[in-house]
Amino acid sequence: MVKEIAIKVENASKKYCKSLKRSMYYGINDIGRNMFGLSSHSGKLRKNEFWALDDISFEVKRGETLGIIGPNGAGKTTLLKLLNGIFWPDRGKITVKGRVGALIAVGAGFHPLLTGRENVYINAAILGMTKKEVDEKFDDIIEFAGIGDFLDTPVKFYSSGMFVRLGFAVAVHCEPDILLVDEVLAVGDEGFQNKCFNKIGELKKNGTTVILVSHNMHIISTFTEKSVFLNGGKANYFNSVAEGIKEYNKLFIKKRDLEIEKICSGNNKIKFTNIKINKRILHPGDSFSLSMEYSSAVDYNEIDIDTVIISNNEPSIYFQATNKAFNKKINLKKGKHSMKIDIENIRLHNSMAKIVIAIYSKNRSGYLFWWRIPVEFKTIDYSTGKNFYNVQYEVK
Amino acid sequence: MTENIVTYEPDNSLKKGYFSIFGEIFNELKKNRWLTYQLFKRDFLAMYKQSFIGVLWAFIIPLISVGTFIILNRSGIFNIGSINVPYPIYAVLGMAFWQLFSTGLIASSNSLVKAGPMIIKINFSKKSLVIASCGQSIISFAVQFILVLILFICYGIAPSILILLVPIIIIPIMLLTLGFGLILSLFNGIFRDIGNILSVLITFLMFLTPVLYARPTSGILAFITRYNPLYYLVSVPRELILMGGISEWKGFLVASIISVIVFMVCLVVFHLTETRVAERI
Numbered sequence: 001m002v003k004e005i006a007i008k009v010e011n012a013s014k015k016y017c018k019s020l021k022r023s024m025y026y027g028i029n030d031i032g033r034n035m036f037g038l039s040s041h042s043g044k045l046r047k048n049e050f051w052a053l054d055d056i057s058f059e060v061k062r063g064e065t066l067g068i069i070g071p072n073g074a075g076k077t078t079l080l081k082l083l084n085g086i087f088w089p090d091r092g093k094i095t096v097k098g099r100v101g102a103l104i105a106v107g108a109g110f111h112p113l114l115t116g117r118e119n120v121y122i123n124a125a126i127l128g129m130t131k132k133e134v135d136e137k138f139d140d141i142i143e144f145a146g147i148g149d150f151l152d153t154p155v156k157f158y159s160s161g162m163f164v165r166l167g168f169a170v171a172v173h174c175e176p177d178i179l180l181v182d183e184v185l186a187v188g189d190e191g192f193q194n195k196c197f198n199k200i201g202e203l204k205k206n207g208t209t210v211i212l213v214s215h216n217m218h219i220i221s222t223f224t225e226k227s228v229f230l231n232g233g234k235a236n237y238f239n240s241v242a243e244g245i246k247e248y249n250k251l252f253i254k255k256r257d258l259e260i261e262k263i264c265s266g267n268n269k270i271k272f273t274n275i276k277i278n279k280r281i282l283h284p285g286d287s288f289s290l291s292m293e294y295s296s297a298v299d300y301n302e303i304d305i306d307t308v309i310i311s312n313n314e315p316s317i318y319f320q321a322t323n324k325a326f327n328k329k330i331n332l333k334k335g336k337h338s339m340k341i342d343i344e345n346i347r348l349h350n351s352m353a354k355i356v357i358a359i360y361s362k363n364r365s366g367y368l369f370w371w372r373i374p375v376e377f378k379t380i381d382y383s384t385g386k387n388f389y390n391v392q393y394e395v396k
Numbered sequence: 397m398t399e400n401i402v403t404y405e406p407d408n409s410l411k412k413g414y415f416s417i418f419g420e421i422f423n424e425l426k427k428n429r430w431l432t433y434q435l436f437k438r439d440f441l442a443m444y445k446q447s448f449i450g451v452l453w454a455f456i457i458p459l460i461s462v463g464t465f466i467i468l469n470r471s472g473i474f475n476i477g478s479i480n481v482p483y484p485i486y487a488v489l490g491m492a493f494w495q496l497f498s499t500g501l502i503a504s505s506n507s508l509v510k511a512g513p514m515i516i517k518i519n520f521s522k523k524s525l526v527i528a529s530c531g532q533s534i535i536s537f538a539v540q541f542i543l544v545l546i547l548f549i550c551y552g553i554a555p556s557i558l559i560l561l562v563p564i565i566i567i568p569i570m571l572l573t574l575g576f577g578l579i580l581s582l583f584n585g586i587f588r589d590i591g592n593i594l595s596v597l598i599t600f601l602m603f604l605t606p607v608l609y610a611r612p613t614s615g616i617l618a619f620i621t622r623y624n625p626l627y628y629l630v631s632v633p634r635e636l637i638l639m640g641g642i643s644e645w646k647g648f649l650v651a652s653i654i655s656v657i658v659f660m661v662c663l664v665v666f667h668l669t670e671t672r673v674a675e676r677i
Contacts, residue, residue: 016675027586027676031669034407042406081674085404085519088671093405105517111438113445118438125434126520154445 004097006178006209007060007083011092014053014078015045022048042090052078054233055092060226062097062177065210067224067241069217069248074230076213080104080180083211098177098209099128105182107167112156116147116166119155123170137173144195145169165192172199178209197223217245249350261372270296270332272369281376282346288375290357291340300332300361303368307343308356318348332368348377421523421667428521435528439503440535454536455543458491465608477610481638485547489637490607492540493630496566497573498598500533504577505594508585512677522670523663526581530574537566556640565636568648569629572655575662582666585673606631625651 017023026049030040045051053075060066068076081087082094084102109126110119120141124134142151145166147158155163172179181200200223204210214220220227220241227244229236231251238244265272275292282288309319323330332339341357352374359369425432444450465487468474479486507529508515508522515522541562548555584590602608604617605626612618621627628647636642 023676024587027672028583030672031582031586034668034672035665039407081516082404085402086516086674088404088406090406093403095401095403097401099400100519102518105513108514108517111442113442114438118441122434122438125431126514126518128431128520131430 004062005059006062006097008095009058012056012089012094013091015049015090016052017049019048051233056235058237063207065224067220067227068213070230075233080182100178101174101176102180103171106171107163110155113154116151127174129174141169141173180211182213263370264367269298287344289342293338295336296334299334302362303330304360306358310354312352351377428524432524432528436531454539458488462487479610482551487608489544489634493633494607496533496537496569500530500573501577503532504530505580505584506591508581515674526578530577555637558640559637565633568652568655571659575659578662578666585677625654
C-alpha cells in the first residue's frame with residue numbers, strides 16, 4: 001500500500017532582506033502590488049536580499065518522521081515556519097495535508113497576567129483547538145503539565161519550567177496530524193523530557209507525522225527515520241537518518257584547520273624548544289601528549305598549566321583543568337630541562353577539536369607558553385553524541 | 397481525520413480570483429469564532445487585571461474630555477453651540493459613540509505589532525486578532541453607556557425607547573473602524589510610524605467632528621462636517637436616543653454605505669496581504 005503524502009515541498013525558496021529599511025520598503029511594495037492584484041515577482045532577488053532557503057524539494061508520508069539537521073543559520077527554523085504556514089515561500093510550492101501542530105515556541109501565546117487555566121483555553125484556541133476539544137482534554141493537559149495547585153495562579157508567577165511544561169502540554173494535546181518540533185525539548189527536567197518523548201512516540205504510533213529539528217544527533221537518530229540536511233539554504237534529502245548525520249558530521253571534519261596557533265612559546269627569560277606532539281588523530285581512549293625542552297635564565301616557581309579541549313561542533317569547552325585541580329605544584333628550574341604534559345584517555349569522538357596548553361608564571365602574572373593545537377577525534381561514522389564509550393552486547 | 401489540504405505558494409490568493417476570496421474569508425471567520433472570543437477575553441482580562449479601579453477607567457476618559465469642554469464653554473473660550481438637552485448627557489453620549497471609533501482604531505491598529513512574537517511563531521488567524529482587539533471598544537462603550545443612564549436619572553429625563561436600537565445602529569461605525577483597523581494594523585506591522593501618528597491624528601479628528609459641540613452652521617467647520625461620515629455615525633445614534641428620531645437619515649445612509657464598502661475592501665486587502673506581514677513585523 002502506498003502511504004499517503006502528508007507534506008510535499010516542491011522547489012520551495014524563501015528570501016530574506018538584510019537591511020531593515022529596505023525590508024520595510026519591500027514589505028510595502030509587495031503588499032501594494034498584491035492589493036491591486038499584481039504579482040509581486042517574488043522569485044527575483046532585489047538589492048540586499050538573499051535566499052535563506054533555495055530550491056528545496058522533499059516529501060513526507062503520513063506517519064513518517066523526518067529529522068531536519070544542519071549547522072546554525074542553515075535555514076532549519078525558516079523551513080519549519082514555511083511548513084507551518086507562518087512564512088510563505090517566495091518560489092515553489094508547499095502542500096500540507098491535515099492539522100499542523102507546532103512545538104516551535106511553547107507558551108508563546110501565554111499572557112503573563114492570566115492564570116494557568118485561562119491561558120490553557122486561550123493557547124489551545126490559538127493552536128486551533130475547538131472549545132469541545134479543550135473541555136474534553138483539559139484534565140489531561142493539567143495532569144501532563146503537573147502544575148498542581150498553581151492552576152489558578154497568574155503564569156507570571158510560574159517557574160520557567162512550569163511555564164514551558166504547561167505550554168508543551170497544551171501543544172501536544174491538540175492531536176495534530178503533523179507535529180513540528182524545534183528544539184524545545186531542551187527544556188524541563190529529565191523526568192519531563194522523558195514524558196515529552198513518550199508523548200511524541202505515542203502520537204507517532206497514532207499516525208502523526210513528526211518533523212524534528214535538533215542539534216542533538218542522538219535525539220535525531222532515535223526519533224526520526226528520514227532526514228533533510230540543510231546547509232547554506234540548500235537541502236539534501238536522505239532516506240535514512242544515518243546518511244544525514246554522516247553528512248552533518250562531515251561538515252565539521254571538512255572545516256579542519258590544521259595550523260597550530262603558536263601564540264607564545266617563551267619570553268626573554270625562558271624559551272621552549274623542541275616541542276613535540278605525539279598524535280593529531282585520536283581514537284577513543286587514546287592519550288595526547290606534548291613534550292618540550294626549555295632553557296630558563298631564572299627560576300619560575302608555582303607555575304599554572306591549563307589544559308583545555310574545545311570541541312568545534314558546538315561552541316563549548318569539553319574539558320578544562322589546571323594543575324592546581326590535581327593538587328600539583330610545578331616549579332621550572334633555572335637552566336636547561338625538559339617537561340611533558342599528558343592528557344589521558346580522551347573520550348571525545350567524531351569531531352574536530354582544539355587542545356590548548358597554556359603555561360603561566362606564578363598567579364597567572366604572565367604567559368610563558370600558549371599553543372592551540374587542532375586535533376581530530378575519530379570513531380565510526382554513524383554514532384552520535386559527543387562522548388563515546390564502546391558498548392559490548394552479549395545476549396544469552 | 398480532518399482532510400484539509402493547504403497549499404502555500406507566492407501570490408496564492410491572487411490566482412484564485414476575487415470571488416472565491418469572499419468565501420475563503422467567510423469560512424475563516426466562521427471557523428475561528430471561538431478563537432476570536434478567546435482573544436477578546438484575553439485582551440479584556442489582561443487590560444484590567446493589574447489595575448485597582450479596573451474597568452472603571454472607561455469612565456474617566458470621557459469625564460475628563462467632557463469636563464474640559466464644560467470649563468471652556470463656561471469661560472467663554474469655546475462656544476459649544478445651541479443644544480436643547482443637558483450638555484453632559486449630550487457630550488458623554490457623543491463620546492461613547494466616538495470612542496467606539498477611536499479606541500477601536502487604536503487598539504486594532506496596534507494588535508499585530510503587540511502580538512508580533514506570537515505571529516512569527518504560531519500560525520493562527522490574524523483577522524481574529526484584529527477583530528478581537530477592535531472589540532475592546534465595546535467594553536468601554538458599555539461602561540460609558542452606564543454612565544449615560546446614570547446621567548439620565550440625575551437629570552430626570554427619559555431616553556427614547558429607540559435606545560433599544562443601539563446594538564444595530566452602531567454597526568456602521570464598528571465596520572468603518574474595523575476596516576481601517578485591519579489595514580492600519582498591517583502597515584503598522586511594517587513601519588511603526590502609523591501607530592505613533594494615529595494617536596495624535598485621532599485627537600485632531602475628534603475636535604474636527606462635532607462630538608462635544610453642536611453642528612456648526614457656518615464656516616469651514618460646517619463644510620467639513622457636511623462631508624464627514626464620522627459626524628453622521630456619531631450624531632445620528634445620539635439623536636435617536638435623545639430625540640427619538642433621525643433628521644439626517646440621508647447622511648447616515650451614505651455614511652453607512654461608505655462604511656460597508658471600506659470594511660469589505662479592507663478585509664479583502666488584508667486577506668490578500670496578511671501572509672507578508674509575519675516576515676516583516
